[in-house]
Amino acid sequence: MSCGTAIVTGGTKRIGRALALALASDGFDLAIHYHTSEVAAQALLAELRGMGVRARAYRADLAHSDDVLQLIPRIQSDCADISLLINNASVFDRMSFLETEPAFFENEFAINLRAPFFLSRDFARFVKNGQIINLLDTRIRSGDPDYFAYSLTKQALYHFTRLAARELAPGIRVNGICPGPILPPPDGSESELQDYARRIPLGVPGHPEQIVRAMRYLIQNTFVTGDCLFVDGGEQLI
Template sequence: MTAPAALVTGGATRLGRFFVETLAVAGYDIALHYNSSEAPAEEVAVKVRAQGRDCETFQCDFERDDPSALIAEARERFPGLAVLLNSASAYAPAPIAKTDMALLEQQFRVNLFAPFMLIRGFAESVEEGCVVNIIDNKVVRNQYPYAAYLLAKKSLDELTRMAALEFAPKIRVNAIAPGVVLPAETRSSDYLDWRVEGIPAARQGRPEHLGQALLYLLDNPFVCGQTLFVDGGESVNSVGRHSENYPG
């Protein structure tokens, strides 16, 4: 019997790496996409294989390359491909006034165009499966310091629902919107304390919270077209902290 497999984009580092490890433990073989993190990708692949799952790495630069071929390559290697996890992301904060065409295009190519083409290719190639897009809980706000990034992520959020309608019931498409889980290393402790003050659950999240959300979306056949916010309630806190107002 062919083992189920998952294609994880951006699977070599940060949350992508954690999602890879979560899926491997859950019994999936892994097609691990990376852009420039070849050595970390191979490290993750070794760890997955040590857990008894198969893992192959695939390089693709979403800023320059056509991602469509990635689905065909992954499915040729893993005939049981059943999950597409769009975790790769480009993050370049800048307000509208400081966003040029190059930055706008880069943010949309990685954060929207690549998932769009991958979803399309996945739906064409598999008989049945699940897509999970990784978004950002900022999509409920209009935080202009992240203009291009946030507009692309908002579009990906809408794409989740649009694709769910087009490809169901064969393909279920959902999304996860993480909150404060793995902040950038450049974020200060003061910033994190300030963010936590606006989280009703009064805590910073952990990667395993996102892993639980991922498995829920994969295992529940009656969830389709949903964005699951895993952020301690920050996104529904209308008086919460808005990043454009951060004093630091």
């Protein structure tokens, strides 16, 4: 029996893809959002359908509010049983405070905060019983000055998670996951990730499967809302 349709933004690659595949194996149908990864989206759809679930892909540039505002209604018109929204899509750009220009600031906030804000609002307008999971970052604890605006977007998304959990209870639970070093940035290398991870308490990078486990816990534990799970090898402690 289907668990309803799960929406995963930025769901074609890396952590989003791992979450989508896990959701399919748990019995969810999938609405996969992507922006530039058309080829990866088509490959993932074939894999998901091979697992016996329904799967569709939706292109949207989350930097543009028109695209954001159309996305949930587009999905809703195809899938009447939406039950889960995973706000996973994100940009992660290095920029110091003194070098930050308004266009850069606006792009980071549009994709990392404005998009999940309005996708969650629209989800809550359609869905009476469901849940939202926001992908945050262990950097919400103390921020990272090398990723100044990015850190602020995730800190704001953390506060949004808690406020939305209050506002949308009891029908919709809203939680977050705060990954530490899991995968190198798309333009980074595995050795840079290993070097970074040596400085955190557990000394090694994590794996997308550990984010999958956090997601499954949040989905299954119906008494948890407004929480944020750190899956970061102890990075929040330093």
